[in-house]
Amino acid sequence: MPAGLVISAPASGVGKTTLTLALARAWRHRGLRVQCFKSGPDYIDPAFHAAATGRASVNVDSWAMDRAMIEHLVSRGTDADIVLAEGSMGLFDGVAARGVSGTGATADIAEMLGWPVVLVIDPSGQAQTAAAIAAGLRDYRPGVRLAGVVLNRVASPRHEDLVRRALNDSGIAVFGALPRHAEISLPKRHLGLVQAEEQAEIGQLIDEAARFVSGRVDLDAVLRSAAAWPAQTVANGLNVTPPGQRIALARDAAFSFVYPHMLEAWRAAGAEISTFSPLADEAPDANADVCWLPGGYPELHAGKIAANKRFRSGLRAFAETRPVHGECGGYMVLGTALTDADGISHEMTGLLGLETSFAKRRMHLGYRLAALAAPMPGHRIGARLRGHEFHYSTIVVQPDTPLAVVHDATGAIIAETGSRRGHATGTFFHLIAEDR
Structure with missing residues (x-):
């Protein structure tokens, strides 16, 4: 025991x-x-x-x-x-x-x-x-x-x-x-x-x-x-839906903020995960049916991401027919431009109109409860998603359709709604679980 x-x-x-x-x-x-x-x-x-x-x-x-x-x-x-x-x-x-x-x-x-x-x-x-x-x-x-x-x-x-x-x-x-x-x-x-x-x-x-x-x-x-502790194996406790059957997951020093239980839940539901490295100029698996870009430190690698044409063109081609979702740093990379700490603007993938700046630092921190106004991979319209937001980047421009109505833990409405355009969606919060 x-x-x-x-x-x-x-x-x-x-x-x-x-x-x-x-x-x-x-x-x-x-x-x-x-x-x-x-x-x-x-x-x-x-x-x-x-x-x-x-x-x-x-x-x-x-x-x-x-x-x-x-x-x-x-x-x-x-x-x-x-x-x-x-x-x-x-x-x-x-x-x-x-x-x-x-x-x-x-x-x-x-x-x-x-x-x-x-x-x-x-x-x-x-x-x-x-x-x-x-x-x-x-x-x-x-x-x-x-x-x-x-x-x-x-x-x-x-x-x-x-x-x-x-x-x-x-x-x-x-x-x-x-x-x-x-x-x-x-x-x-x-x-x-x-x-x-x-x-x-x-x-x-x-x-x-x-x-x-x-x-x-x-x-x-x-x-x-x-x-x-009289522990016992508990079955069917995970309340997480995989975003697809075959998931292309960005994974390297710029894209590494993934809650371990999320990956476990995806695999437990039968999903297959293939990883790729945007920093190594790799594109998502062409056989995947959804691409997921987690958070991380893209602001520290913005120049390299901007220069990696194979990654950017491959992601854009993927998004022509299949969903792509980004969380926090991944969301920023789906946008049009990212300004680094030195004030230099770097071109991102352009799947969303989002422009963000790390030069204009302001901490955004706290739990988030989002009611989806549109579907995102693995979740229907109206789903209530619980997550957490922690970043210092600020939004310069966000011209796309909001993805969700987002509240903090006190019930106050949050300006960072996430956004969607075509097959691309993104949020600044990291998903933890969906309300049952």
Whole structure:
């Protein structure tokens, strides 16, 4: 029977990912089977999890997914010895309005699955106050159980002692303390961590993190704090329709933001996926019946994309007879032009009239609920799609017919409606699930 834990924190940027990867790799070195998950709409961390464990990781999201879908996804951990769910943001951070089964907070997943929480606490600039924060998180929601804490970025032995004493007085277990150690920090980029596949030394980085954490965290105590989980395989829980039977999927450093559960759901429904690389000037498979361009970092490769004539002409030829859909970065590439951070405009594929600019940076972030005003691959008119938007590019021109009426998690209408022209459609949000 597997045991489950949630790795969370009071806020972002405290070290959840590093601790999750280190624990996973350290336990794997001990011969344990470790399964990771990511709570929330993060399409980068699951690839790091897979690198650490050798097992595919997927997202679970209480705002966009119902309980059946979440239980189906986590059932892949039934043959594991230990399951780790890495949280996003702070433990209780979600949106104001409840979604399908919660607000998107990590605490929703912890309570739903009955997994205790290991808090990563950064006590920089404080001492006893760190214990007050941990105690407040412990007591905030009765259904969420705190297993203990790991201190990160401790300044000195004296600092550690002050914080440990306060936590012990509060009845909170301290599993370990990590001093500042920049060597195990993972590189950052404007949308988060640099992707795992872009780091040739990711295995060594994770091994170093595992060695560092193993010497300072009581791995046995953390393992004992996990809750036994009577997991069972759950069938038919995925509520995702493939966009076609044969899917040509753009996949390279510019097009890599795909939620793993989406690809799993497409294959589970019998779809075949063939990948191609726009950066290598490849065209979509001529035998496919739909083409999907996911998000990524096209703004970092705009010049190369503009110069790759085989990709552009091949995609345009494909779209003459078959549907093409783009999400976020893929949507931008379907447009007419993309202006990069230096203010240089690059010609894109022109399947849509959309023009976007990364020079005019403004963050767009949040859950999205879209009611389709027109069909898109795999989804009918009127379908209610749940997704997430995170980008800094802005729309300069969008002359085409809107694809959907889009609301944020509070119900407010969003200007980024997506668009359609001929067989081409696109959205700035990344699809997570369709309402049943």
